[in-house]
Amino acid sequence: MHDLLCGKLLGDGCLTKQLGRKPRFQFTHCKQDKGWSEHCYESLSSFLPLNPPKYRKLIDSRTTAGYTESYIVQSRTSEEFCRLYEIWYPLSQKTLPIPYIQKHFTDRSLAWWYQDDGHLKQQRGIPRKIILSTDSFSKKENLFLIDFLKKKYGLAFSLDNQNRLLLYDQFQIIYFLKLVDPYLHESMSRKKSPPGTQRKIAARTSIYLPNNIVLIKPTSEINSQYEKLPLLIKIISDHHGFFKWYSFISKQTRITNGYQIRIEADHRKVLERLRVESGLSVSQLTMCCFNL
Numbered sequence: 001m002h003d004l005l006c007g008k009l010l011g012d013g014c015l016t017k018q019l020g021r022k023p024r025f026q027f028t029h030c031k032q033d034k035g036w037s038e039h040c041y042e043s044l045s046s047f048l049p050l051n052p053p054k055y056r057k058l059i060d061s062r063t064t065a066g067y068t069e070s071y072i073v074q075s076r077t078s079e080e081f082c083r084l085y086e087i088w089y090p091l092s093q094k095t096l097p098i099p100y101i102q103k104h105f106t107d108r109s110l111a112w113w114y115q116d117d118g119h120l121k122q123q124r125g126i127p128r129k130i131i132l133s134t135d136s137f138s139k140k141e142n143l144f145l146i147d148f149l150k151k152k153y154g155l156a157f158s159l160d161n162q163n164r165l166l167l168y169d170q171f172q173i174i175y176f177l178k179l180v181d182p183y184l185h186e187s188m189s190r191k192k193s194p195p196g197t198q199r200k201i202a203a204r205t206s207i208y209l210p211n212n213i214v215l216i217k218p219t220s221e222i223n224s225q226y227e228k229l230p231l232l233i234k235i236i237s238d239h240h241g242f243f244k245w246y247s248f249i250s251k252q253t254r255i256t257n258g259y260q261i262r263i264e265a266d267h268r269k270v271l272e273r274l275r276v277e278s279g280l281s282v283s284q285l286t287m288c289c290f291n292l
Contacts (some may be wrong), residue, residue, distance in 0.1 A: 001047040005084070006101060007109035008040065011116025014094065015085045017120040023085035025050070027116075031069035035187030041073050041165045049076040093116075096141045101148065110176075111183035117190060120177075127173045127279075132157070132165040139163060153179065154247055171246070172278035178239040198272040201282060208283040211256040213290055216260035225289040226267040229264050230272070232288055234270060236278050246280070249291045255283065 005013070006028060017023040025048065029037040037053045044050055053071040060068045087097045087102060095199035114132065121129040134142050142159055149155045149165075155172050157165040169171055184192055207222060215221045236242050263271070274285055 001044070002100075002104040003106040003109045004043060004112055006038075006104045007112030008044075008108075009084075009094075010096075010101075010113040013116075015081060015089055017085060017089070017092070020052065022079045022222065023089075024077060024082050025075040025084070026073060028056075028070050028072045031055075031071065033187060034071050035075060036185050037071040039185045039187070040112075046119050048080065049078050051075065076092050083265055094136075095143065096137060098144060105148070105152070107204070108183050110181035114193060115188045120191050122194055127170065127177065127194060128168075130167040130176060131174055134165050135163040137163070137273070154243065158174045170279035171284075172279075174277070175239060175243045198276055201263065201268045201272055201275075204260065204264070205282065206258050206260055207286050208258045209287055209290070210254060213257070213287075215257075215259060219261040222259070222261050222286060223264050223267060225286065226270075228265070228289045228292045229267065229270045231292055232274065232285070233270070234291075235288075237273065242278070246284075246288065249287070250284070256285075 009015075011027075015023045015025050026142065027037075027040065029040075033140050034053065041050055041053055043193070044264050052075050053073050056070050058070075059066065059070050087100050088094055090097075111213070114130075115117070117133040119131040120127055121131065129147065137145070139159070142163060142165060145165060146157045146159065149157055153176075153290065155167060155176060156169060157167050167176060172286040174193065183195065209215075235245070271282055273284055274280070275282060280288070
């Protein structure tokens, strides 16, 4: 339960407390995300005293329609919410509770947070950027989140000038999306990893490899390494293991040597597929083969 609450309170969830009363937990989602609101309610209501999602329409002159439509889930009071309020609102204002996050944050937390406050920017079916809207947190809190995600997952988020967390590296974006995919609700399909378009690889192309790999006959030697591609497919299917392995070998090398080669047709087809599945370039996939 606490891993879900951790993700929800990092996202759209909050605890409200009126003077002289006990705190209540609530979250609101737009009308289009009714399915996600219902899913969150159903997931949490077995453990917490929640009321079902309630439709709400508010006048809002800032919008084209002149109003907004949403679904709000509000709780009844409980001792659990009193404890959570003390943890998350020590000075009556939401403050990231570092020990609580470190203890309870899981892949499900990441997925719930992403579905609440995350955005996947795509370009022609290729994921280009992940945004986590953390502008309500302080810069110091966001720097903690960046450090936490780096240590826990190896994900190198950065902070933009709107105080949001950004992830640009395509290899890391693909890994992030695979981490959260098992927990994404069907109503959040816009945030799922896209099928991807397999862009053609030219028969004659340039490959850049670490300078510790010295080739005499680049075309034949690299095509020989591509015989390991079936093995690489199996390794990539384990996204946890592959991410750690590739992160390790990429730190040990510096790419400096370029080779003009001709890639055999069968190998090109496999490389086109793996480039979509992994987020790695042809040169990076080639380096993987040399390290198998």
